[in-house]
Amino acid sequence: MSDALWASCSKRNIDTNLIYNLDSKFELQPNIGKIHRIEKDLIIGPNGGKIGLIFQDLAFSYYISEMAIKNLSEEMGISEEEYKNMTEKDLVEEFKQTSTECVHFRFWAQKQLS
Numbered sequence: 001m002s003d004a005l006w007a008s009c010s011k012r013n014i015d016t017n018l019i020y021n022l023d024s025k026f027e028l029q030p031n032i033g034k035i036h037r038i039e040k041d042l043i044i045g046p047n048g049g050k051i052g053l054i055f056q057d058l059a060f061s062y063y064i065s066e067m068a069i070k071n072l073s074e075e076m077g078i079s080e081e082e083y084k085n086m087t088e089k090d091l092v093e094e095f096k097q098t099s100t101e102c103v104h105f106r107f108w109a110q111k112q113l114s
Contacts, residue, residue: 001063001091004075011075019105031112038106045095055102056095063087 009016018025023035042048045056062068064087073083094100 001072001076001086004072008071008075022105023107026107026109033110033112035107035109040104040106042102042104044100044102045098047095047099055104059095060087060091063091 006016023037026032026035042055043052044059045052048055063072064084069080069083073080076083078086
């Protein structure tokens, strides 16, 4: 599923590496002061504790959205119904049995007054 997600992003010219350089993009804005950044590795699902369960809910809310169902089922070459079944059953089990990692970024800054 993640391979389909990255392929779909690539086809739509979405820069999946933008997050790694976002602070430098913010710094180019003249009305923004110092950019602060926190980067944390997280495990999605029950193996990641309370925060892992929260991120699991966020992942599911994306994967079951109309846009994701349409784009990812097409990318994977399966019907939308097959995709929904896979997401609702297999993805839940995968998160229970594995330690799927993701990186969470938090940025903050203060607007400078002129």
